Amino acid sequence: MLDLKYVVNNIDFVKSKTASRNVDFDFDRLLELDRLRRGIIAKVEELKKYRNEVSKQVGIYRKEGKDISEISLKMRSVSDEIDSLDRELSDVQSELNSMLLTLPNIIDDSVPVGNDENDNLEIQRWGEIKDFDFIPKPHWEIAESLGIIDFERGAKLAKARFSIYKGLGARLERALINFMLDTHIANGYTEIIPPLLVNSTTMTGTGQLPKFEEELFKCERDELYLIPTAEVPVTNIYADEIIDASILPVKMVSYTPCFRREAGSYGRDVRGLIRQHQFNKVEIVKLSHPDNSMDELEKLTDDASSILKKLGLPYRIVKLCSGDLGFSSAITYDIEVWLPGQNCYREISSCSNFKDFQSRRAKIRARDKDKNIFFPHTLNGSGLAVGRTFLAILENYQQADGTVVVPEVLRKYMDGIEVIK
RNA sequence: GGAGAGAUGGCCGAGUUGGGUCGAAGGCGCUCGAUUGCUAAUCGAGUGUACCCUUUAAAGGGGUACCAAGGGUUCAAAUCCCUUUCUCUCCGCCA
Structure with missing residues (x-):
């Protein structure tokens, strides 16, 4: 498996190396999935940070005997959103991963180019x-x-x-x-x-x-x-x-x-x-x-x-x-x-x-x-x-x-x- | 195959009863520093991985996840529930 970061940052090089193996690969889809992935991660991690902060606070409130029903209700919807984003992320990630698993290795520079x-x-x-x-x-x-x-x-x-x-x-x-x-x-x-x-x-x-x-x-x-x-x-x-x-x-x-x-x-x-x-x-x-x-x-x-x-x-x-x-x-x-x-x-x-x-x-x-x-x-x-x-x-x-x-x-x-x- | 017990950081080992400030006490090991004829001992500091953001030459900083694996309950799970895997003990079988 190639390093995703490396592929993204050296896309033209990887494309040409893959082509010299006579292998077809949908690099555009790969790049798109990576963009999607990063976007979702940024969103979901921010929400998780927020949830962690609030949950910590809830623990303190409960000890103090304060009513938390309103916060609970609100946080439930936050958690729902996190859930759906997580699902989305795992879909993207598994497609990305299975693509990466079928991408062949980069051939060494010393290897002669040829068909068979x-x-x-x-x-x-x-x-x-x-x-x-x-x-x-x-x-x-x-x-x-x-x-x-x-x-x-x-x-x-x-x-x-x-x-x-x-x-x-x-x-x-x-x-x-x-x-x-x-x-x-x-x-x-x-x-x-x-x-x-x-x-x-x-x-x-x-x-x-x-x-x-x-x-x-x-x-x-x-x-x-x-x-x-x-x-x-x-x-x-x-x-x-x-x-x-x-x-x-x-x-x-x-x-x-x-x-x-x-x-x-x-x-x-x-x-x-x-x-x-x-x-x-x-x-x-x-x-x-x-x-x-x-x-x-x-x-x-x-x-x-x-x-x-x-x-x-x-x-x-x-x-x-x-x-x-x-x-x-x-x-x-x-x-x-x-x-x-x-x-x-x-x-x-x-x-x-x-x-x-x-x-x-x-x-x-x-x-x-x-x-x-x-x-x-x-x-x-x-x-x-x-x-x-x-x-x-x-x-x-x-x-x-x-x-x-x-x-x-x-x-x-x-x-x-x-x-x- | 039947019955039971268990799985926590490099290792040992708390925490699970009664969920919250637990990336996780304590010990060992390791790294760096101090002390020291050498070694040992002692004292001090540090010590997981992956990913995201930021900065970027690198470092640094911020964040998320991970307590066998996967799923569920909950505002919140190492801790509660379910499934799977693996390990150990006893019985049976067996090269």
């Missing part, structure tokens, strides 16, 4: 793309023939886009999770195991609600949502609090399953593990002082990509353009891993700086030595999407006979197994 993913800017490539002396298969073929993933029975148990990891498949997935967690913990991140179901306030804090409700699995009976990423519970840990600025930067890492409805992507990535309703992810989250959040983003992106380096998986980093940027993000680097089976790069991590957009929504504040209160910047990135890392290993480490070599760093997590066969 084709305008994203590649800024780095790492690793050598292997030259196979056979035609590399897509991971779903490898996985099925090795018997380590069962897509059909997964769909039987739940529905399409759910699958079963089996035997060394499950083992490899678990090895990846532990390898990633251990690596990040060694880099100073604190491990978190959060709730996997959260309430709507928490979902609103990070920006999933109100705009993207159709993307979430919801437990109606209990008014709880399954998390689409650990970002949601972990970022909100300090929601509605004022933390001591000396603990910044807060660095957290969390492995969780993630749940996404994937509404609107029915035809896409129907095969394989790329787009599942349930998948595992290790997420890294930071709360940073605003002054160095951009440096923290660079470090966070390094921390995420270091996993791919250690696994020996080729990747590139792209900077998302304005039109491709997520709703809450000010700047995002996508890390894309090379998939020889599909002959393309696919997103495996998304590292973003949300600046004060989420902290303002979630009311995460910090207080420095001089007692100044400010909104810390929030950042996060996948470190990494485990399912996609799994399939990247299958495709990059496949051999002509259909077996898959286990990357060196994972072997100690797999009882020394060198090849999945």
Whole structure:
């Protein structure tokens, strides 16, 4: 959420930034509501001041035994007026608020302007793309023939886009999770195991609600949502609090399953593990002082990509353009891993700086030595999407006979197994 | 799931019987100052958040709201009534 005062005072700037996302927004209505709001507040607060003064006086009169029926009658109408103004105010405020909640973050100046993913800017490539002396298969073929993933029975148990990891498949997935967690913990991140179901306030804090409700699995009976990423519970840990600025930067890492409805992507990535309703992810989250959040983003992106380096998986980093940027993000680097089976790069991590957009929504504040209160910047990135890392290993480490070599760093997590066969 | 108790400022804890001068006693903590070889102790002052108005570089000043959340009664609610949430105790069930 943007600061209303900031929007009002910098309306042209905010308008142009919002336009570069290709987002329509009724700024005139917003300004009108703000004018209304201030007008009502001025009126109603003056009346309340008057009422408070009189009520105080009434207390004294009553002790003195004076008749207060006339004052009571008069003040009743004042209170009625206050009531109706309060109602008006809350209407205006709730409309204003719901508008603000659907206004996307201001994109950072360094973000290239563009319409869609084709305008994203590649800024780095790492690793050598292997030259196979056979035609590399897509991971779903490898996985099925090795018997380590069962897509059909997964769909039987739940529905399409759910699958079963089996035997060394499950083992490899678990090895990846532990390898990633251990690596990040060694880099100073604190491990978190959060709730996997959260309430709507928490979902609103990070920006999933109100705009993207159709993307979430919801437990109606209990008014709880399954998390689409650990970002949601972990970022909100300090929601509605004022933390001591000396603990910044807060660095957290969390492995969780993630749940996404994937509404609107029915035809896409129907095969394989790329787009599942349930998948595992290790997420890294930071709360940073605003002054160095951009440096923290660079470090966070390094921390995420270091996993791919250690696994020996080729990747590139792209900077998302304005039109491709997520709703809450000010700047995002996508890390894309090379998939020889599909002959393309696919997103495996998304590292973003949300600046004060989420902290303002979630009311995460910090207080420095001089007692100044400010909104810390929030950042996060996948470190990494485990399912996609799994399939990247299958495709990059496949051999002509259909077996898959286990990357060196994972072997100690797999009882020394060198090849999945 | 059944029965009962509770929720007050960073923390502890009064106030709720009998509504009024209560942003809220007292203590602890913290900050600043004094004293002091250092530390400790002692003494003094200060110490919530959000928003509105004013002034504005900032500070300052004036005001409104907030005693779990929402609603109601009343001239007036921390205090009375209703609903919800959460916590604790006992019973039942359970990984």
